[in-house]
Amino acid sequence: MNMKSGVQIWLIRHGETEWSKSGQHTGTTDIPLTDAGRTQARALAPVLAAQEFDLVLTSPMNRAIETCRLAGLGERSQVEPELHEWNYGIYEGRTTPDIRQETPDWSVWTSPMPEGESLADIGKRAQALIDKLVATRATNIALFSHAHFSRVFGAQWATGAPSLGAHLAMDTAAMSVLGYERDVRVISKWNLLP
Template identity: 60%
Template sequence: MNITALNEHPTLEIWLIRHGETEWSLSGQHTGRTNVPLTEHGREQARSLAPLLAKQSFDVVLTSPMSRAIETCREAGLGVGSRVEPDLSEWNYGIYEGRTTTEIRATVPGWTVWNSPVPEGESIEQIQLRANALIQRLLAMRGRVALFSHGHFLRVLGGCWMNGLALTGSHLLLDTATVSVLGFERETRALRRWNSRGD
């Protein structure tokens, strides 16, 4: 990593907002490209973020194309002026879409999305490339950026922000309707906040 390049970006702050609860997030079903709406509780969770987000001034607001992320963005008060960013889509789980880890392990013992093949979906190498490419575009921005996205992708993004590796995200738990903040400690990329509720 070029230290000079990093010195150009210390004022950039990236807020990661995971969407609110859905029926599938509640049951543990892998939800990649299926449009599952927020539950009523999920909408309440999203609205609970509004007071915190209203205290900030965001220069850019981007959201995944999935309805659960767009709805969370709107309920949290940042819908006006937001733009859809396809690279914020959740991991493509391929044949495992809609299945829980327990169900998958019945036929693939020890399976995890972090270290196992995902037939007809994205490999960890592919999602790492997607996240790192998005980070490079974010580094060209200034000010405060809000990203509304999904559990696994935001964990990958957090890991890639720190060291370029998607696998680091396996150590970053992320609940629904939480806020995390990526920034800098001097010239070094760092997590400023992780998995926080709206307080």
């Protein structure tokens, strides 16, 4: 089943947290937004107010829920558990340079994630959510989530290959838009800041 070619899925990353600022992997830890992150989230409001969303979903993490609320869509949102960030397992709270002191060439995209989720796991979760969204028949959807999950979601949408997400950088409080060009799924816009 295909969505109508006019569909748009807006991926919105939460605003800045202390750990996003420091580069610490933040999957299962519920870190709040910083003051700067709240300012970023409020800056999304005028852009998102110009859209007519028929479905607004947010990660269960407070940083995503608060970003959604400050962006003006909180009252219309529903929590979607599949939008949670990658579970980094034993690497939760650590930076890539720190991890590489023990495991040279470590990458979230290619390395094992003991006690966490693999790239294949995230790709399957993203595809399951895509399938769920297709079933809703909504045409303008806002998803408030996290950097790595959103990057995999965008890659999965466009190519079915979650590894493409490694090449899709995403800033805090950035917006990306997925859709169709004719019958082909595309990334229409990526990493836009208000």
